Each structure stands twice: as C-alpha cells, then as structure tokens.
Amino acid sequence: MFWQQLVNGVTMGGIYALVTLGLTMVYGVLRILHISHAGVFALGAYIGVVALRLSPNLVVVTLLAMLVCGLVGVLMQRWLYRPLLGSSRIVPLIASIGMFTLMEDLFRLAAGPYVLPLPVRVPFGLDEVTTSVVTGNQLVVLSSAVILLVLAWFVINHTRLGLAWKATEQDFETAAAFGVNVDRAVAMNFLLGSAIAGAAGVLVGFYYNSVYPTMGSVPAYKAMAIAVLGGLGNVWGTVIAALLIGIIEAFLVISPVGLFLPRDSIAFVALILVLLLRPYGLFGRR
C-alpha cells in the first residue's frame, strides 16, 4: 500500500513537473506568468486525439503533439507577449488568462463538451508490465517524464541555448551585446516549454484515458502554485516541488484528512504556507 501510493504520487509528480517546467522556464526568462500554458497542455491532449488517426503509436502521437504545441507556444510569444513586452506585468498576465479561456472555448467548439478517450498503443508492451507496486501505465508515464526532464535538463545546463537563456534572464541587453539573438532565444524557450507541456497533455490523456475541454483548468492553477513553491524560475526547485505535491496528494487521499480536504487543494494549502513562511519558494534565497 505504501509503495503503491508512493508510485502514484511520483507519477502525478512527474506529470506536474512536466506541466510546470514550461511555466517556470518562461517566467525565468520573461518574468511573465504564462497562464495559457495550461491551454497548451490541453491542446497537446487534443492533438493526441487527432493524431490517433495517423498512428496509434504513443511515441508518434506524443512527438506530433510536442511539435504542434511547441509551434503554438512560439506563436503566443510572437503575437501575444512580444507586443506587450513594454507594458506593466499585469497586462500580459490578463492577456494570458484571456487566451486560456479562449482556448478552452475553442476546444469545446471544435470537439464538443465531451470526454474523449485517448487509446494509444504503447511500444514494447510497456503498459502490459504489471507488478503489485507499479502498473504498466504508470511505467509509461514515469519513463516518458524522465526522458523529457532529462532532455530539458540537458538543454538548460549543457547547451549554448541554455546559457543564452541564463544570460537573457539576467540582462537581456548585455546578452545581446555578446551576440545572443534574444528574440530567438525567448522563442526557443517557449518552443521547448510548450512542447513538453504538449507531451504532458498526451500522457495525462492516456493515463486517465480522457480528454476534455477544461482539463487544463486545475493544472493551470496547480502549476502556478507548484512554480511558486519551487521558486519561480528555478527549474530544479520546480521539479522537486512537483514531486512533493504529487506524493503528498497520494498519501492524503488515503488518510483521514483526505475525507474533508480535497486532493486538488493541497497545492494551494502548501502555497499559502510557503507564501507566509518562505516567500521566495521552498528553495529560494534572499
């Protein structure tokens, strides 16, 4: 029971980490709260549903969702955030919330208010492997999450692009003075963050076998809470915070407290505590 719940928690934590990563990456470079990131997450799931017609293979479906979501992320940066760059920070935030609402309504208009299944086929029969502790589906989600997080880690810490992001975050004018194409670096930041959110959408759709217009609502606010917990802009703090929330949720639902405290509220209780006690996040300094 303990180990099962731990695996449940880590699985959800992995998904939260994937969704939150893009949010925190964008905040890290642009200082914008990119709420409509959760819309990109839901879009990923819908792209997954459409991609099923091409191929039922999970890898193909995920890659397609990542591609489309990555491009949509870049378009948002170009058309939504870039024109608002000079204005006060509340303006892009409101635009982002509006964009998110628009996306949810578009999903409803395009696909109807139904819950759609996402019956992908998993390569190597990974989903058939079932032990007493971890189900095949969890293995699929966990291994995908690990692959994507390692990819993000590599790009952030070991490529020039990652270095350019760090430089842009600290002083974009100086970064430009040393040859960094700041605009392109920011676009790449949206591309990677949004692609990973799209993959998370497919994984959640697959895990619960359901895709619906408002599936981004709870992640939108939960990811925000997790990003603050991890210290906005702090990628590794975010991953750890995501795992913590996932695990706490998993154990809470089987404890007596779970009877009156709904699962989705944990992140916010933690958020309130952290804002009161450690306003720069769990791992923040200053």
Added chain:
Amino acid sequence: MGHDVEIDLDRGHRAVLLEMRRVSKQFHGVRALQDVTLSVRQGQVFGIVGPNGAGKTTLFNIVCGVYPPTGGSVFFQSRDITRLGSARTARMGIARTFQIVRSFPRMTVLDNVLVGCGHRVYGTLSGLVGTYNRQSVRDKAMDLLKLVGLDHAAGTLAGKLPIGLQRRMEVARALALDPRLLLLDEPCAGLTFGESEDLVGLVQRVRDGGVTVMIVEHNMGVVMSLCDEIAVLDFGVKIAQGPPLQISSNPRVIEAYLGKEA
C-alpha cells in the same frame, strides 16, 4: 572646424575599420551627439575624451547598435551597420565593456566569458544543440581569464567579485568574441593606480594582437600613453581630433575642459 586635423600617423595608411558619418542622436530634445564624423583605422587605439555628458557613451552605444542614431550612418569594414542591432554587430566583431559594470551577476565568472565564446552560433541551429562545455571552448575561456589575471576566480559568482575584478572580467568576456574592434568605456574608473597601469599593459597586448581599440577615459595619463589618436567631444559636438600631443595643446580642448572641470 579648424582644429580638426587629420594626421598621417605611422598607422595612418591602414584601412579604415569604423567610419561614422554625420552621426546625430537626440533623446527627447537632448542633443547627445551632433553631426559627428570620424574614422578609426585598423590597429589604432582611438581615444574619445570630453567632459561629463559630452556624448561619449552614446557614441559607443550607437557603434554597438544598442539604439540607432537619429541621423547619419555607421560603417564597419565598409558595411553599413547603422541599424543592425547589438547582437548582429557583436557577431560581426564589435565587443565592448560598460561604463557601469554589467556582468551577469548570478553566473560564474567562467560562464560569463563562455557567453561571449558562443557568439558564432547563437543565431544558428548549432547554437541549439552545441554544448558549451566542450573542452576547447572552456580552455579558450580559461586562457582569457588568465590573460586578465582572473583564472583563480573562474568558479566564483560574478556578482560577488569586487568592481575592479568585474571590470577585468568584462574585458575577458569582450575578448571572447574574438573582436576586431573593442570598445572600452572608462575602464580605469574606480581602479587604483597600479590596476590602471595593468590595464594599460593589457590594452597594449590586445592591440598588438591585432584588435583595434576605442577607449573612453577620463584619466589623461592613460589616454596620453595609450592612444594613437584622440577625438574630443563637447556637448555632443566633435571639437578636435588628432594625436595626443596636439590635442593636449589645443586651445578649444583646454577651454572645454577648464570650463567644465576646473
């Protein structure tokens, strides 16, 4: 401009590297630069002096493409760079340091220099996949840190260094671009006498390595010993240009300085 004499120095016959033609810049009515024309030849150390607010930093910012001038144009290696923007001019080989130090404070000293090392790929596909931890690149960055005497501080966060050392780090970071033209904006400000002398030596080595240098500096000893040619700005207007000795005896220059600083 009667005192604006072009002198044929021993380097004078070399090719023109940078040319500014009637460059003007206004900020909401403030005329920071007015019709400034000058050319810098390959291999020169070219000094820009003038009282506070004369437009020296503005001139550098226009050369680097931080903002475009309101009039006139800038040519680098005979190419019009007036509106290229700073990332492109950096990749063409124009590097700079800042009057007020601008390190990336939450990055290590080594990473600061590595940012400069990446200029050739930042706009390209290999910028995405290329790793910056490759040994050859790190070696180059470490060599530059050794050159400015900062190799021992490679792993320190830049923001933790005292200002004097951050200035030296800025020089290393600028050299990481393999620049053809290096712009130094008051590199000796806040340095001790000994540190200034080190810096003069460093600039001479850089110049001997084939880099053309433009330097803004208030320390006249430094300017006189380093520069092959000097341009004097006053209220955004170039009032004189020539070799150091000629400039120091120029009555208009003396007037501009005495009028401001004495």
